[in-house]
Amino acid sequence: MAVNQQAQVDREKLEAVRKRYAEEAAKRIRPEGLEQFLQLTETDEKRLHALVEDPWVDHDALNAQNSPIKNGEVYRFFVVGAGFGALQYAVRLIEEGVASASDIRLADAGGRVWGYIYLPLLEETGYVPENNYSPGEEIRLHAERIAAQWDLVDKTLFRSDVKSVEWDEKTQLWTVKLVQGCGPSAAPIPLQFRAEYVYLAAGVLTRPQIPRIPGILSFSGSLFYTSRWNYAISGGSPTDQTLSGLRGKGCRRGDRGDGHRSHPRGCEVRGRAHPTDPDEFRSRVARNKGWQFERQLNFNTFLTNSAKPGEENLVNDGWKDMPAYSAILGSPSHGIVDPSPENLAEQATRFHILDLSHMETVRARVGQLVKDPDTAARLKPWYPSWCKRPTFSDTYLQTFNWPYVHLLDTDGKGVSRATECGLVVGDNEYPLDIIIFATGYRAPGYGIGSPAVRTGVEIIGRNGQSLDKKWQTKGAATLHGYATNGFPNLFFSSANQATQTGNNIMMLGIIATHITYIIAQAERRVGPGQRAIIEVTPDAEEAHTAQILKRAPFYSTLAGCTPGYFNSYNEAGTSLIRRKNGSGPRPVHGLRGRGRISTTCRNGGMRVHWGDYWLFKQV
Numbered sequence: 001m002a003v004n005q006q007a008q009v010d011r012e013k014l015e016a017v018r019k020r021y022a023e024e025a026a027k028r029i030r031p032e033g034l035e036q037f038l039q040l041t042e043t044d045e046k047r048l049h050a051l052v053e054d055p056w057v058d059h060d061a062l063n064a065q066n067s068p069i070k071n072g073e074v075y076r077f078f079v080v081g082a083g084f085g086a087l088q089y090a091v092r093l094i095e096e097g098v099a100s101a102s103d104i105r106l107a108d109a110g111g112r113v114w115g116y117i118y119l120p121l122l123e124e125t126g127y128v129p130e131n132n133y134s135p136g137e138e139i140r141l142h143a144e145r146i147a148a149q150w151d152l153v154d155k156t157l158f159r160s161d162v163k164s165v166e167w168d169e170k171t172q173l174w175t176v177k178l179v180q181g182c183g184p185s186a187a188p189i190p191l192q193f194r195a196e197y198v199y200l201a202a203g204v205l206t207r208p209q210i211p212r213i214p215g216i217l218s219f220s221g222s223l224f225y226t227s228r229w230n231y232a233i234s235g236g237s238p239t240d241q242t243l244s245g246l247r248g249k250g251c252r253r254g255d256r257g258d259g260h261r262s263h264p265r266g267c268e269v270r271g272r273a274h275p276t277d278p279d280e281f282r283s284r285v286a287r288n289k290g291w292q293f294e295r296q297l298n299f300n301t302f303l304t305n306s307a308k309p310g311e312e313n314l315v316n317d318g319w320k321d322m323p324a325y326s327a328i329l330g331s332p333s334h335g336i337v338d339p340s341p342e343n344l345a346e347q348a349t350r351f352h353i354l355d356l357s358h359m360e361t362v363r364a365r366v367g368q369l370v371k372d373p374d375t376a377a378r379l380k381p382w383y384p385s386w387c388k389r390p391t392f393s394d395t396y397l398q399t400f401n402w403p404y405v406h407l408l409d410t411d412g413k414g415v416s417r418a419t420e421c422g423l424v425v426g427d428n429e430y431p432l433d434i435i436i437f438a439t440g441y442r443a444p445g446y447g448i449g450s451p452a453v454r455t456g457v458e459i460i461g462r463n464g465q466s467l468d469k470k471w472q473t474k475g476a477a478t479l480h481g482y483a484t485n486g487f488p489n490l491f492f493s494s495a496n497q498a499t500q501t502g503n504n505i506m507m508l509g510i511i512a513t514h515i516t517y518i519i520a521q522a523e524r525r526v527g528p529g530q531r532a533i534i535e536v537t538p539d540a541e542e543a544h545t546a547q548i549l550k551r552a553p554f555y556s557t558l559a560g561c562t563p564g565y566f567n568s569y570n571e572a573g574t575s576l577i578r579r580k581n582g583s584g585p586r587p588v589h590g591l592r593g594r595g596r597i598s599t600t601c602r603n604g605g606m607r608v609h610w611g612d613y614w615l616f617k618q619v
Helices: 003-008 011-028 046-052 057-062 084-095 135-150 278-285 291-305 321-330 340-369 373-379 397-401 451-457 467-474 502-526 538-560 577-581 590-602
Strands: 037-039 075-080 106-107 160-168 173-180 189-201 210-212 222-225 253-257 421-423 427-432 434-438 458-460 491-492 532-536 614-618
Touching: 011 340, 011 538, 037 373, 075 084, 075 173, 084 106, 084 135, 084 502, 084 538, 222 532, 291 321, 321 340, 321 538, 340 373, 340 397, 340 538, 373 397, 451 458, 451 467, 458 467, 532 538, 577 614
Parallel strands: 075 106, 075 189, 160 458, 189 491, 222 434, 253 434
Antiparallel strands: 037 210, 160 173, 173 189, 421 427, 532 614
16 A cells, blocks of 8 residues: 555545545435345336337347257257356357357346446457447447357347256256247247256346336336437437437436446547557557456556556556555455454555545546536535446536536435426426436345346256355355355356456456366366266365455445445445355455466466365266
8 A cells, every 4th residue: 555645644634534425425325225226127017127128139030040049958058148258258168179169058138238348359359449448339349249250149049038047966967947038029938958067147237226216107208227228219329429319409308326327328428538549559559469368467456556666557547546446356465454443444544545635636626627616516426436436537527517407416315206297306396308217237245146146047056955045044155256066067257255356357257267277177087078067165165255254354444435336235234144245355366366377277287176176077
């Protein structure tokens, strides 16, 4: 930590700021915790469930195609998901010679949340991004590029809802049940098949949510959710962001949101994007073999405030100005902390000292760009940098200078209710034509972060054991956050007991590399024509959980945050199960260590401790 900054901080000012932080956090805490939100994928209200239906899908075209998944078939690898986590896993299986594309099936689970995307597999595809910050359409096309290059397009089942994955002890296979949607004019098709390996490729954001606003169904205007943007209402298209329908005379639009998802989508929020110079990209960025992973590791050293003196910042974007963000990510430089109350209080103070200058700069910038002093005061963030995921824009704040943009400050209480004509905040009703929900996704810690809950899939392992019940009764129990005892040949990406970073694409790539390596080693041991059964040992789970518990006190600084998805809206609690969960705690040495292992994996040098960490047999 930058200890030399401590002497430069006005302690009286620091305490005043911390007092304001505590006041703002307290007024936003709700007794219902995560239940203040309605999960759109789970509601029976048709109008609200429609907010997450895919507006771009061509049902007629998909219905005319042959399904890549057949009833009663056996597939080697089945992946729940078709986003960048799933694609990176499939690519690693193919590139490492573990599988061919024909061995793999993917089922689109309706996710594909694109935010803060550092495009994966650029080195392997040779693609040069058009902009330094890619818009959604470019990101989508890159996903299609990956699927096409590795022949995965016709191996992917779209419009699917995976219901259950159950281990069959007799066949030593997973039985998968899912429903394939066929659009509003055709009945859904139930499918059942088996798989040797199952991977749950859920990202961090899996379940879209809106607040439980009384009377919302009585609203007579239009509703839509940001990640299912309705261009029929807004005007424009994925390639035309003018959104003329939101700018017309008399159009009254309400953006309901908070934190980093509440940018007004009626304006241009990609002000930092500029075209990529292909020659400069090839000479300065893609300059050597392994350049993308090198940049990912370098980026992480600056995210975790662990860069060595004089180390070049290869990415050098807005994250570089947030040294205290390592309070949420962890860092190799922090180590294991003394859990005494006195030491944790001192640690919190050190982080606040490290953060004060940055947050004061952020608040000052609001005052500089927003002309109305009252509006500027209400927009200023009163929480430490590590409490929210940051957003970066050169144009967002200026939208509050437009004469037709009005900020409705609920003072932490939220919207009171909806009426036929609009929304009520406090005692005032505001007439609206459109309500746009920018209210984010279910917190990763919901249901103690069980992979079953996060994916919405019932997972039954050996002896009829439910993965969700195991999590609920014992807490999270994994090895490295991606495998658990009692569930052989099942792997998952997770926010629990796993390494995290601001670059989720990197995290998903590392998990994919590790799992692929484990499978490759096991299959080499059994030889051609045989099947491997791989399972984490109970001792490995306990050893890994012990490491999580040792490092958990480091993340005590989250306790003072405003409610959000990092701290499960202050519902995390302090029980042993919650601490074992690791949804807040991450191994502070993890990412750099796992990064080194990933490099070793590709060189065939990682040792798998079969007897101590993994149970192994052939069938």
